[in-house]
Amino acid sequence: MSLFEPGLRGRFFAAVLAAGMAAGWILPAAGPAEARAPDGDFADLSEQLLPSVVNISTTQTVKGRSGGALPEGMPQFPPGSPFEEFFKDFFDRQQRGQGGGNRAPRQVSSLGSGFIIDARGYIVTNNHVIAEADEVRVILHDNTELPAKIVGRDPETDMAVLKVESKQPLKPIAWGDSGKLRVGEWVLAIGNPLGLGGTVTAGIVSARGRDIGAGRYDDFIQTDASINKGNSGGPLFNRNGEVIGINTAIFSQSGGSIGIGFAVPSNMARPVVQQLIEFGRTKRGWLGVQIQSVTDEMVEDLGLDKARGALVAKVLPGGPAEKAGIQSGDVIVSLDGKPVASPNALTRAVAETTVGKAVSVEVMRKGKKVTVRATLGELEAAMASAEAAPAKSNDAKPRAARGETALADLGVRVAPLNAETRKRFDIKDDVRGVVIVDVEQDGPAAKRDVRAGDVIVEVAQVEVRSPDEVSEMLKSLRDAKRKIALLQILRNGEPRFVPVPMKS
Known part of the structure; x- marks a missing residue:
């Protein structure tokens, strides 16, 4: 049952207004100040761009509701929203009155947006718009409806490419350079919010490089142009009419626009789209390292001037990094001559680099600058190989026990x-180091989330193989008046560096 079905819609919005006013959720508009529009308006630009933006309709078969599932037709709210329980009760009452209950599988529809990037019929949208669809249809600006084929999709960046066959000419739009965007610059969003179709909104670039926790490649453009449900996959334009972003997500406690929307930058989306068209999948660069952030407490031990770059926690066997000597x-x-500010920046830079390209990698190693050359592999191929490879074991005999320290x-x-500690903490035979068997409550290590069962592999970047060696390293750090012990630990086989303050 659609939220916009006439009979239910009136009762629904009446309930929204009554409940919202009573609970203080809905307040009178305060008349916010609006940003002044630039000279002229967006009418000519909108007229030029609207024919290149499409509506996307999908259908999906879902199982019938039972138990505590959300009522059919109920809008989705963020967890913990005060509206959630109210509307669940409201829709439950409506369905009970209509004989609702457990239902047979049914067809449900959803709407999104997209845009034409090639006259041959290629259309860009978000992956989440079409991810679970049984059928995808594209509605052009003149209301022509065409069946669409999914060419390829990439959940990592939430991008997808569709293909339609059209008897009439299609008008593609050009990509812009999102790297040239400036905060405060005017942008235009066109899409299909709430199924209304062909809707134009304007705003500014509020921020760049936003990490919203959507994935490893987060680098969103933030805008205050109105974006709502159904805008997903639609284009964000600069004033030259070029696509500089793909509208993907909003931050909202109500489900509607509050002026905080996020778009995938065109410089990230464009190579993904090209790969999906050419290969039907992505081919990202791969360096073969596990990395983590550098904190202020690690700076001294790592020989840096400040917290920057990406700390290599593990070099994967047989990967490009190992072959290059990392x-x-x-x-x-630095990667290929460009500074690396953070692990996310390195991840994006490697992924966007052509597979097979030889790049210079500049590293700081114990306070000294070292530059190596690495030929990047393919991430997807490496992941497939890792999933297919059987687990390796090592039959080396364990060292003799010396007791706890x-x-x-x-x-x-x-x-x-x-043998005893390996069995107790389920540690593989090929792991070398010293196992932590107990952690003092509220002690320095506990405050850094160090746990029993973690294996100390290094102290201050020096390998340790016995409790005595760890004690000796800590003593040397104290003698050098160091306040932090930089530990490399293994937890469930995964390495990471942990800076632990030493008791004074």
């Missing part, structure tokens, strides 16, 4: 890795 504990500060500086007790 080591665990290196801090990657308390490390007061860190607030932990450690023990050598032997």
